[in-house]
Amino acid sequence: MTAGLAGTEIGQAGVAPAAPAPSGTLAARTRGLRKVYGKTVAVDRVDLDVPQGAVLGMLGPNGSGKTTTIRMLLGLVRPTAGEVELLGHRMPDESTAALAQVGALVEGPGFHPFLTGRDNLRRLGAAEPLLETRAIKGAVADALERVGLAHAADRKFRGYSLGMKQRLGLAAALLVPRRLVILDEPTNGMDPAGTREIRKVMAQLHAVGTTVVVSSHLLAEVEATCTHVAVLHQGTVVGQGPLADLLEAGAPTLTVSTPDIAEAVEALRSAKIPARAADGGVRVELTGAEAPKVIETLVRAGVSVHEAHRERTGLEELFARLTEEDGA
Numbered sequence: 394m395t396a397g398l399a400g401t402e403i404g405q406a407g408v409a410p411a412a413p414a415p416s417g418t419l420a421a422r423t424r425g426l427r428k429v430y431g432k433t434v435a436v437d438r439v440d441l442d443v444p445q446g447a448v449l450g451m452l453g454p455n456g457s458g459k460t461t462t463i464r465m466l467l468g469l470v471r472p473t474a475g476e477v478e479l480l481g482h483r484m485p486d487e488s489t490a491a492l493a494q495v496g497a498l499v500e501g502p503g504f505h506p507f508l509t510g511r512d513n514l515r516r517l518g519a520a521e522p523l524l525e526t527r528a529i530k531g532a533v534a535d536a537l538e539r540v541g542l543a544h545a546a547d548r549k550f551r552g553y554s555l556g557m558k559q560r561l562g563l564a565a566a567l568l569v570p571r572r573l574v575i576l577d578e579p580t581n582g583m584d585p586a587g588t589r590e591i592r593k594v595m596a597q598l599h600a601v602g603t604t605v606v607v608s609s610h611l612l613a614e615v616e617a618t619c620t621h622v623a624v625l626h627q628g629t630v631v632g633q634g635p636l637a638d639l640l641e642a643g644a645p646t647l648t649v650s651t652p653d654i655a656e657a658v659e660a661l662r663s664a665k666i667p668a669r670a671a672d673g674g675v676r677v678e679l680t681g682a683e684a685p686k687v688i689e690t691l692v693r694a695g696v697s698v699h700e701a702h703r704e705r706t707g708l709e710e711l712f713a714r715l716t717e718e719d720g721a
């Protein structure tokens with residue numbers, strides 16, 4: 394079951410966009426974060442920086458510690474060691490002040506099975522310190538509309554599919570304007586339309602300056618939606634920073650093996666594809682040209698192509714290494 398704690402919004406009736414936070418600060422920050430369950434070290438030495446306004450993808454294979462880290466960020470789990478700051482407040486001691494400004498979609502109890510989706514949201518809305526009583530009805534209707542659940546709003550929660558429960562959890566996170574929204578595997582159980590809607594909502598949140606933290610085990614999803622990435626592996630952050638920097642840590646290249654190196658370079662350059670001679674062939678950065686176009690150009694020019702090999706970006710390389718290790 395999913396539970397929404399709060400949310401943010403653009404252009405909803407009765408609510409204004411979230412106020413931007415002071416620049417140069419972090420929306421969330423952890424230092425030396427550690428969580429041990431019995432003999433299992435779920436999270437260890439995590440130093441996470443979430444810049445204001447970022448959409449940060451927490452990327453990692455199953456069991457890498459994403460959910461545990463998110464739960465500690467939200468004060469739902471007390472760390473074994475280390476520090477958490479959320480919107481400048483120390484967690485979990487100052488959770489009341491911090492959480493009023495945070496929307497979250499996390500696994501856990503929260504919705505009443507015998508109430509409709511709409512009534513569940515109204516109950517949560519009534520508990521929101523930043524939502525006036527007279528604005529609850531409209532905020533609930535807007536949130537349901539935004540997540541594509543308006544048609545099923547008056548059905549009982551217990552009859553919802555997993556994707557519908559996820560949508561309701563997201564709607565709960567969107568009830569009121571917040572500075573930070575945290576989504577744990579939001580596309581879990583979603584059909585393609587649901588996935589698109591989640592992406593749209595994240596883009597809208599980003600557009601109004603809301604910071605978003607989203608966990609996923611899918612690299613493509615993170616690449617499509619995030620400005621920043623933190624890669625987790627066995628409870629530790631093994632890489633983090635702006636997505637562009639991590640990708641640039643090795644732009645994708647195509648290495649073509651050929652005995653006709655000079656002809657190949659010339660053919661590609663005359664087709665305006667930047668290429669350089671490499672050991673046993675040519676190398677092409679795939680930022681300006683697609684691999685099939687490169688091959689086609691070479692073949693048309695009569696160059697003998699023995700082999701073509703695409704090298705992955707830094708992020709693809711890092712993530713593949715980690716997931717392959719885990720057999721995922």
Ligand SMILES: Nc1ncnc2c1ncn2[C@@H]1O[C@H](COP(=O)(O)OP(=O)(O)OP(=O)(O)O)[C@@H](O)[C@H]1O
Binds near residue numbers: 455457460
């Ligand atoms: N309440 C708990 N009790 C015991 N072990 C736990 C508990 N919560 C998490 N763990 C363990 O901690 C490790 C990290 O789990 P966590 O759920 O944080 O990973 P995750 O990256 O979110 O995984 P997934 O993608 O599968 O959701 C796992 O080994 C998990 O079994």
